[in-house]
Amino acid sequence: MIQVVYEWSVAPENVIEFREAWDHTTTIVRETYPGAHGSCLLEDKKQGAHMLTIARWNSEEEWRDFWTSDNPPEVMRMSQIANLVSVKVYRETGNHMS
Numbered sequence: 001m002i003q004v005v006y007e008w009s010v011a012p013e014n015v016i017e018f019r020e021a022w023d024h025t026t027t028i029v030r031e032t033y034p035g036a037h038g039s040c041l042l043e044d045k046k047q048g049a050h051m052l053t054i055a056r057w058n059s060e061e062e063w064r065d066f067w068t069s070d071n072p073p074e075v076m077r078m079s080q081i082a083n084l085v086s087v088k089v090y091r092e093t094g095n096h097m098s
Contacts, residue, residue, distance in 0.1 A: 001037075001092040002060050006053045010082040015048060021077045022053055029055075033069070035062025051082070060089060 010018045022041050030038045035058035044050035057063040 001095075002057050002063060003090045003092055004055045004057065004063055005086075005088045005090065006055070007085040007087075008051045008053065008078075008082040009085055010049045010051055012049050014081045015043075018051070018078065018081045021081055025075050025078060026055075029066070029075070033062070033066045035059060036066065056092075063089070 008018070019041065022039075026039050029036045037056040037058070039053050039055035042052040042054065055063070057066075
């Protein structure tokens, strides 16, 4: 299992639209792509326009296959609304979440 952390900079006036795009995108990706287990959206408590999206995948190969496929337009919409600052892939080595 891996988790992919996307760091975003979102203009304050686009925060609501970004949240909606993330929600819609996450639903489509989880329902459509093998290995996708959804994601969470984190908003910096002090800087509301700084956000993280953390996607959970079975493997790095399945995540990379997703990015080489024809992605739903919603994925591109997130990039139009906000600036993607960084992407980091982490191997999950423990989990106490339900």
